[in-house]
Amino acid sequence: MTELRLAIWDVDGTLVDSRDVIQACMETAFRGAGLPPPEYDATRRIVGLSLGEALGTLAPPDIGADQLAALVEAYKQSFVTHRTAPGYHEPLYDGAIELLDQLKADGWLMAVATGKSHRGVDALFEKHNLRSYFDTVWCADDGPGKPHPFMVEQAMGALGCAPQESLMIGDAIHDMAMGKAAGVRALGVSWGFGRADELASAGADEIHHDFRTLTQSLKAFAEIRPVKAPGVNEATG
Structure with a gap:
């Protein structure tokens, strides 16, 4: 058969x-939300998860639902910004x-x-x-x-x-x-x-x-x- x-x-x-761009987007999003950005070793472990779950894993454990939602949107915007920037690779x-x-x-x-x-x-x-x-x-x-x-x-x-x-x-x-x-x-x-x-x-x-x-x-x-x-x-x- x-x-x-x-x-x-x-x-x-x-x-x-996409290792460099994902880490760069994480750092931009977290800093924009007033949070300490994750180290690359933490970021690499969550790649593949849905964005909300991934960012929830990286964010401080006491983050509120509204702040997490804002962080998700900040990451999405960061990715668009990086993707459309000159020299994007x-x-x-x-x-x-x-x-x-x-x-x-x-x-x-x-x-x-x-x-x-x-x-x-x-x-x-x-x-x-x-x-x-x-x-x-x-x-x-x-x-x-x-x-x-x-x-x-x-x-x-x-x-x-x-x-x-x-x-x-x-x-x-x-x-x-x-x-x-x-x-x-x-x-x-x-x-x-x-x-x-x-x-x-x-x-x-x-x-x-x-x-x-x-x-x-x-x-x-x-x-x-x-x-x-x-x-x-x-x-x-």
């Missing part, structure tokens, strides 16, 4: 190097576009499952011309965020894929936890926000340190799952 194959991608820290990782090209040529289905908003994803897709690679996109504003399995389950459901036909690829412990909760194979990458030991502790089935070995892993996954067109039933009788 032939099967589908689906690669579900995180974005920040996996496809795009949020590059794709070396090897990312080549792997996306290869997977698309080989007939993979591809999805996004990200803590970014749709507005943030749209801006990123426009900047790097990525929209054509992805068959479905699920964001923090669609429903429960990471590590809840909602986004992975919705991606599989939208494309008619089963867990054994699907992979979650991400750089954060929340990506690994989300993938495992949805019953899919979770591939961690160490070049983003999460450390390799943290990804392993979060249940990563594999950990990759460059796109070369990630490409090899996806090729091996595909070799035991020959591709078929979505919605096509095999003949019987």
Whole structure:
């Protein structure tokens, strides 16, 4: 029996190097709210969570609901300001576009499952011309965020894929936890926000340190799952 194959991608820290801009936005937002900005080591641990949960984790424990809401809005505005500033730099990782090209040529289905908003994803897709690679996109504003399995389950459901036909690829412990909760194979990458030991502790089935070995892993996954067109039933009788 032939099967589908689906690669579900995180974005920040996996496809795009957003480490500097996210930390800069955090510092701007917190200072604007009169709060001490978080250190990078604290910021990197919450990347992937929905924005409200992430900022609530970084903010002082006694922060009020109104102040937290204002902090969320300050972060959103900070991101817009940084994104439109001269010299703004949020590059794709070396090897990312080549792997996306290869997977698309080989007939993979591809999805996004990200803590970014749709507005943030749209801006990123426009900047790097990525929209054509992805068959479905699920964001923090669609429903429960990471590590809840909602986004992975919705991606599989939208494309008619089963867990054994699907992979979650991400750089954060929340990506690994989300993938495992949805019953899919979770591939961690160490070049983003999460450390390799943290990804392993979060249940990563594999950990990759460059796109070369990630490409090899996806090729091996595909070799035991020959591709078929979505919605096509095999003949019987």
